[in-house]
Amino acid sequence: EDKVVQSPLSLVVHEGDTVTLNCSYEVTNFRSLLWYKQEKKAPTFLFMLTSSGIEKKSGRLSSILDKKELFSILNITATQTGDSAIYLCAVTETSGSRLTFGEGTQLTVNP
């Protein structure tokens, strides 16, 4: 069974700090790893990674995948209070489009 483990489970920082969120996974036939941001209820898509070593960036957020070591990190620089959310990591297999999610990291950014 596919498994996704995120750490830390919760994190409290001050505005302007840089944070690194971790995601490790076990999946039989890996296809992709995705990061979602969940504020209130609806997760919204951040990144999709399929290849090792290639960094995806969007503003202050960036992510990279290591397929050899089976993990990914999500970095957020110069955090803002609006970054407060649950960050979810998920993986897909080659056999289908089902997303298997981790438990998420609850990030709180204080002013």
Place this chain on the structure above:
Amino acid sequence: EAGVAQSPRYKIIEKRQSVAFWCNPISGHATLYWYQQILGQGPKLLIQFQNNGVVDDSQLPKDRFSAERLKGVDSTLKIQPAKLEDSAVYLCASSLVRGQGLGKLFFGSGTQLSVL
């Protein structure tokens, strides 16, 4: 572009009662998913439809949960009878084509169910 629509937003019922949730995916999206998210956990797939056919319902508790997607557009998820452990947020999501986008799903705002 309109997003994934879900209703109701909140529902409170007593155990052993029945409840139904409705989802309207993004227009043109062939694949529709229902996820259950228990507090403190990540979403877990309950059922996946491709048009009006079921692709994956391996994690759906079929003794009490049922879902349908008539005409390949709207979908309804039903729980009958509800148990306390069904308290969760039920998320509907859709994607353009099965497998396309490698998992890039668009989620609705969810229905928060409380079973007392």
